[in-house]
Amino acid sequence: MNKDDAFRVGNIGRAVSSRLDQARAGDIEAFTELFEPLRPAILAVARRLVGEPDAEDVVMDTFLRGWKALPGYRRHASLKTWLIRIARNACLDRLRLRRGEPLRWSLQPRDEQDDCRSTPVEETLDFTDPTIPAPDENVATKDSAAMLRAALGRLDRDHRDALLLRFVDELSYADIAAALGVPIGTVMSRLFNGKRKLRGILAEMDPMISSE
Amino acid sequence: MTRCLAARWAVLCLFPLAARAAELDVRVIAASTAGQQVDASLRDIEPLLRRHLNFTSFELVKRGTIRLPSEGRPLALGDVAIRCLGGQERLAITIEQSGRVVVQTQTSLRHRHPLVFSGLPGPRGTLLIALLLR
Amino acid sequence: MNRHPIPWSALRPPKPRPADEFWAEFRQRIVGVPRDPPAAATALPAWTAAGAIAAAVLVLLGLWPNATRPAAAGLILESLDVPADHRGVLVLQDAAVPGVVVIIDGLQAADEQGEGGP
Numbered sequence: 001m002n003k004d005d006a007f008r009v010g011n012i013g014r015a016v017s018s019r020l021d022q023a024r025a026g027d028i029e030a031f032t033e034l035f036e037p038l039r040p041a042i043l044a045v046a047r048r049l050v051g052e053p054d055a056e057d058v059v060m061d062t063f064l065r066g067w068k069a070l071p072g073y074r075r076h077a078s079l080k081t082w083l084i085r086i087a088r089n090a091c092l093d094r095l096r097l098r099r100g101e102p103l104r105w106s107l108q109p110r111d112e113q114d115d116c117r118s119t120p121v122e123e124t125l126d127f128t129d130p131t132i133p134a135p136d137e138n139v140a141t142k143d144s145a146a147m148l149r150a151a152l153g154r155l156d157r158d159h160r161d162a163l164l165l166r167f168v169d170e171l172s173y174a175d176i177a178a179a180l181g182v183p184i185g186t187v188m189s190r191l192f193n194g195k196r197k198l199r200g201i202l203a204e205m206d207p208m209i210s211s212e
Numbered sequence: 213m214t215r216c217l218a219a220r221w222a223v224l225c226l227f228p229l230a231a232r233a234a235e236l237d238v239r240v241i242a243a244s245t246a247g248q249q250v251d252a253s254l255r256d257i258e259p260l261l262r263r264h265l266n267f268t269s270f271e272l273v274k275r276g277t278i279r280l281p282s283e284g285r286p287l288a289l290g291d292v293a294i295r296c297l298g299g300q301e302r303l304a305i306t307i308e309q310s311g312r313v314v315v316q317t318q319t320s321l322r323h324r325h326p327l328v329f330s331g332l333p334g335p336r337g338t339l340l341i342a343l344l345l346r
Numbered sequence: 347m348n349r350h351p352i353p354w355s356a357l358r359p360p361k362p363r364p365a366d367e368f369w370a371e372f373r374q375r376i377v378g379v380p381r382d383p384p385a386a387a388t389a390l391p392a393w394t395a396a397g398a399i400a401a402a403v404l405v406l407l408g409l410w411p412n413a414t415r416p417a418a419a420g421l422i423l424e425s426l427d428v429p430a431d432h433r434g435v436l437v438l439q440d441a442a443v444p445g446v447v448v449i450i451d452g453l454q455a456a457d458e459q460g461e462g463g464p
Contacts, residue, residue: 024384026381028376032369032372036365036369039362040361056362056363059362060371060375063372064376067372067376067381068380069382070381070382071382072382072384145356145357148356148357152357164357168357172424173425173426174424185437185439188426188435193434196433257445259443260444260445260447263443264438265449302424309456310455310456311456312430312456313429313430314428314429314430314453315427315428315450316426316428316429317423317425317427318423318424319422319424320421320424321421322444324444325421325446326444327421327423327445327446328447329447329448330449330450331432331453332450332453333454
């Protein structure tokens, strides 16, 4: 079983459920045990949405918000998806802070069913991911990893984020949807179209490379 | 004693629920734009097929059942094989055709919500694979 | 002709900061943070008991209909992959008719595919 499976709706084990109840009641040890496995995914979302060097700060902010909001968690979504939604809100707040806008939520996570569609991420993100070099990166070495980075750099933001969250950060479709604030169908479309575009770019560079 | 009887009664009450195994109905369908025929055995999924697909004729080719939870034993329906791993809440499905893996998906199935895959090549056009929880 | 897989793992980001360090800071920072009130839906023991009895009676009578199972949410595709060569995939789902249709475009018969694909 995937380690994330324990956090999925309908598959929550008795032990996890018990720890969840304890964490909701204020047990910090239980909270730590339950949420530590989710930290890499939250960091991944933060890196994609706000980039470095703010990503780790956003992770801390997310877990503080999660601690505050956990008593009201109603299990409509998996714990992981729920926390990713909080992370997205924290990211959006961080971006507003960068632009000098007042924060709408300071340690005030929105309701878990709020999917943030009212604030399209496209309007708020204007950073360059440090793992993605500029499109004109020198690929003369034919290093396939460098080639992949260069190819991703030529993709548009929507497709690149979806591909990176899926294939590098290994998030589920539902979690990517929560992170990007779009429906799952949109995630699927972006993945398939992104792979197709990436395949085309890579084929121009080296016909031996496939995107599968 | 009373507590023991109550516990036995509770087990007897809940046993049928636990023992009721779900079944996945799997249908292989030949779809085409020739004619207007729809097999009677496809009436339950016809609204979904009509809504999203441009075919006008749907003919049942093969049909089988997979008991859930499943441990991955393949169900062979002609040159199509379906493997399922897990239960209805988290089911990994692999569809193979002529020995090659065509689709791999992980789903959470619901009663009365068919899952249909379209686009598999068939001898007379397009094959559909329809999955429905029973 | 064999095609090499894409080295996605080469792009794997750095690991999070050490857990001990992270959670030590977390413990310091949650001091004084007020917590939200519990969800109200869990505080109905009387209704829960009544519901459990009603459910048990239904089961005993063999009248548990499939429609009453938790099916409020529609079918969910958590992941989808098409390893065979194809042009594109369309996932269709709307509120009008329950269910999902996945259309795989450009899928060729196995014997029509070249070794390396297009």
